[in-house]
Amino acid sequence: MIINNDDTIAAVSTPVGSGGIGIVRISGDKALSILEKIFLCAGDKKVEELGSHTINYGKISVGGRILDEVLVSVMRAPSTYTREDVVEINCHGGIAAVNSVLRAVLNSGARLAEPGEFTKRAFLNGRIDLLQAEAVSEIIASKTEISKNAALGKLGGRLSKKIKALRDEILSAEAAIEAAIEYPEHDDEITTVRTTAETAARCLAEVKELIEGADLGRILTGGLNAVILGKPNVGKSSFLNYLLDEDRAIVTDIPGTTRDALSETVNIKGLPVNITDTAGIRRTDDYIESLGVDKSYEYASEADIIFMMMDGSSEPDEEDREILDFIKDKKTIIIINKSDLEQKTDPDALTAYAPRENIIKVSVREDVGVELIFERLKEMFLSGETSFGGGCITGERSLSSLKRAQKSLENVIATADGGFPEDFLSMDLNDAYEALGEIIGESLEEDVIDKIFSSFCLGK
Numbered sequence: 001m002i003i004n005n006d007d008t009i010a011a012v013s014t015p016v017g018s019g020g021i022g023i024v025r026i027s028g029d030k031a032l033s034i035l036e037k038i039f040l041c042a043g044d045k046k047v048e049e050l051g052s053h054t055i056n057y058g059k060i061s062v063g064g065r066i067l068d069e070v071l072v073s074v075m076r077a078p079s080t081y082t083r084e085d086v087v088e089i090n091c092h093g094g095i096a097a098v099n100s101v102l103r104a105v106l107n108s109g110a111r112l113a114e115p116g117e118f119t120k121r122a123f124l125n126g127r128i129d130l131l132q133a134e135a136v137s138e139i140i141a142s143k144t145e146i147s148k149n150a151a152l153g154k155l156g157g158r159l160s161k162k163i164k165a166l167r168d169e170i171l172s173a174e175a176a177i178e179a180a181i182e183y184p185e186h187d188d189e190i191t192t193v194r195t196t197a198e199t200a201a202r203c204l205a206e207v208k209e210l211i212e213g214a215d216l217g218r219i220l221t222g223g224l225n226a227v228i229l230g231k232p233n234v235g236k237s238s239f240l241n242y243l244l245d246e247d248r249a250i251v252t253d254i255p256g257t258t259r260d261a262l263s264e265t266v267n268i269k270g271l272p273v274n275i276t277d278t279a280g281i282r283r284t285d286d287y288i289e290s291l292g293v294d295k296s297y298e299y300a301s302e303a304d305i306i307f308m309m310m311d312g313s314s315e316p317d318e319e320d321r322e323i324l325d326f327i328k329d330k331k332t333i334i335i336i337n338k339s340d341l342e343q344k345t346d347p348d349a350l351t352a353y354a355p356r357e358n359i360i361k362v363s364v365r366e367d368v369g370v371e372l373i374f375e376r377l378k379e380m381f382l383s384g385e386t387s388f389g390g391g392c393i394t395g396e397r398s399l400s401s402l403k404r405a406q407k408s409l410e411n412v413i414a415t416a417d418g419g420f421p422e423d424f425l426s427m428d429l430n431d432a433y434e435a436l437g438e439i440i441g442e443s444l445e446e447d448v449i450d451k452i453f454s455s456f457c458l459g460k
């Protein structure tokens with residue numbers, strides 16, 4: 001993707017399809033002169049007379065033909081989304097009106113924006129850093145209030161500040177080492193090395209905390225991957241339908257009803273959950289069913305949480321035991337279903353497979369106890385949420401930079417403990433500094449930056 005940042009860019013910033021209004025956004029040096037060519041402002045005002053950050057009524061007209069009746073927001077640089085002159089034309093929604101206005105803008109000298117290019121400009125022009133840019137696309141992708149709030153905190157820059165503070169601290173330590181090497185006569189080597197190790201340990205603790213938070217970040221943006229697992233007929237599909245509040249999956253009293261995995265996204269206590277109902281697990285000669293069983297295990301292996309379901313009205317049997325052995329070392333909530341019937345499964349007898357608080361008796365059919373599953377899920381995955389109100393690191397890119405910083409800081413401590421010379425420390429400190437810089441978008445190659453922004457929505 002080769003992009004000339006001197007161009008004036010334009011795109012439709014609202015979703016394609018019918019709606020009350022659609023917005024064509026323009027950013028760049030020529031935004032206002034382009035508007036001048038196509039906008040008949042009420043009161044015959046010229047565009048140059050329009051104040052910054054005003055909304056102006058008028059018509060878009062090309063060659064004497066009126067394309068639409070519009071409201072135009074005029075925002076002059078530098079207090080704009082991109083820090084360039086920005087114009088937003090609010091047209092009538094619907095494909096025809098919006099596209100005709102976009103075409104007029106493009107014919108008047110703008111270039112169609114690449115996905116994410118407005119935000120990329122905000123980044124390149126220094127209004128936001130890379131973490132904040134990522135937060136923008138996370139806000140757009142948020143499926144729940146909690147996800148959105150975390151992304152909003154990140155956009156506000158709290159996480160960026162934390163990273164910057166860490167970098168400052170590392171840089172100071174590095175400077176102290178350099179000074180010590182430069183002027184050995186003033187250096188008390190033992191003290192310098194010890195102080196550096198202390199700084200590295202402090203930073204390491206924070207980096208580790210950020211790595212832990214990244215897991216929550218991934219869940220808040222992409223959703224928690226949950227799988228309902230269990231032998232046939234225990235009520236897995238009934239549970240999925242309960243969560244969706246609709247008859248999504250077929251439920252019958254015939255074991256082996258579900259043959260193929262079925263996934264949906266639901267909001268559980270603010271947690272976005274991608275939940276998969278699977279084929280009941282049993283030994284079977286039916287080829288298609290056996291493929292479904294293999295798939296059930298596959299899904300469960302990759303899940304963040306398994307809901308293992310059992311039928312409380314029957315004694316646990318071989319099939320249950322096989323699944324219990326599989327989930328034993330995995331994050332699992334064991335759901336003992338059908339509590340409305342006479343019970344033959346004792347939750348206390350299952351504590352070898354999951355902590356007691358993760359074994360929950362319910363009746364999906366009678367809607368008893370299901371709330372306890374939700375509460376437990378929230379405790380398991382959102383307990384750290386308040387401490388990450390400023391947003392979490394998300395995405396493989398940032399996570400691998402964090403891990404590199406962790407490794408380098410660990411090296412600093414090991415080197416200090418090993419009594420190696422001071423210049424060894426400086427290299428690893430520098431590497432940690434660079435790795436953290438990548439997260440906020442400093443010291444990143446241009447093609448990496450292009451790649452990051454290309455995953456954004458068009459018009460953002």
Ligand SMILES: Nc1nc2c(ncn2[C@@H]2O[C@H](COP(=O)(O)OP(=O)(O)OP(=O)(O)O)[C@@H](O)[C@H]2O)c(=O)[nH]1
Pocket residue numbers: 230231232233234235236237238239250251252253254255256257258259278279280281337338339340341362363364365366
């Ligand atoms: N009594 C009682 N019956 C239930 C409950 N939940 C589900 N059932 C019944 O159990 C039977 C099986 O339910 P499903 O949801 O199809 O079970 P499944 O685990 O998806 O079964 P497979 O797809 O065959 O693996 C149906 O007849 C449901 O109505 C419950 O809480 N109490």
Ligand SMILES: [Mg+2]
Pocket residue numbers: 236237238249250257258277278280
């Ligand atoms: Mg089913």
